[in-house]
Every structure is written in C-alpha cells, then in structure tokens.
Amino acid sequence: MKQLRLTAALLLAGCAFGATSCLTHCDEEPEPAAEIVEVSYAQTYCADRWGEARGTQQLETVAKAYLLQQGITPQQLQAAAVNAPSVCNACSCTTGVVLKVSVLPADLQTMLNLGFKQ
Known part of the structure; x- marks a missing residue:
C-alpha cells in the first residue's frame, strides 16, 4: 500500500512539473537547425577554377573569394594536406591538399557542378 502511495505521489509530482514546464515554455518553438552539407575538393597543381594557391591558407582565401x-x-x-602529392606534374594532378567546405543544401548542386565531391 505504501509503495502504491509513493508511486502515485511521484506520478502526480511529475505531471505537475510537466504542466508547469509546458506553461512557461510551450509558446517557444525551437528554431529548426539549418542543415549543412559537407563537400570536398582535391586541389590540383594548376587546374583549379580559382587559380593557383600556394599553401593551405592561401587556398582557403582564394577559394572562399571564388x-x-x-x-x-x-x-x-x-x-589541409591529407594525401601525398601526385607523382606527376600535369595541371590536373593533385597536390595532396583537400579543401572541405560546408554549405547549405540549396548550394549542393552548384558545388558538385564546380567539381566538388560529396
């Protein structure tokens, strides 16, 4: 019998707390989190749309501007340099540096058209 009373009291307290919590916060709707999509691009020696960049900081600057x-x-x-550079010197050979960019889903197709990979 005591256990039943304790259970009932705990349930009642939980309901009262829930109702109070709802009264103070129910009118606030959480902001939907903006979805972000990550794409990557392997830097080439001289075939990148934004031109040549020496080093990761310069690549970030020129790619962002582009x-x-x-x-x-x-x-x-x-x-960031994540791979070994290609052992060729053609413009299309990769330097080993990968550019990772987070964009909104609305920009994904444009990024893929620019040569980025998902």
Whole structure:
C-alpha cells in the first residue's frame, strides 16, 4: 500500500512539473537547425577554377573569394594536406591538399557542378 502511495505521489509530482514546464515554455518553438552539407575538393597543381594557391591558407582565401563570387556562402571552409602529392606534374594532378567546405543544401548542386565531391 505504501509503495502504491509513493508511486502515485511521484506520478502526480511529475505531471505537475510537466504542466508547469509546458506553461512557461510551450509558446517557444525551437528554431529548426539549418542543415549543412559537407563537400570536398582535391586541389590540383594548376587546374583549379580559382587559380593557383600556394599553401593551405592561401587556398582557403582564394577559394572562399571564388565561391562568394559564384553566389555561394561557405558555412565553413578548411584546407589541409591529407594525401601525398601526385607523382606527376600535369595541371590536373593533385597536390595532396583537400579543401572541405560546408554549405547549405540549396548550394549542393552548384558545388558538385564546380567539381566538388560529396
């Protein structure tokens, strides 16, 4: 009997807390989180749309400027040497640096058209 009373009291307290919580916060709707899509691009020796860049910082700067010119606002942009450079010197050979960019889903198709991979 005591256990039944304790259970009932706990349930009643939980309902009262829930009702109070709802009264103070129910009118507030959480903001929907903006979805972000990450794409990547393997830097080439001299075939990148934004021109040549020496080093990861310069790549980030010129790539961001290019994307802004294309009407894309990167949510996040980072370049890092993640692979060994290709053993060829053709313009299309990769340097080993990969540019990772986070964009809104509305910009995904444009990024893919620019040569980025999802």
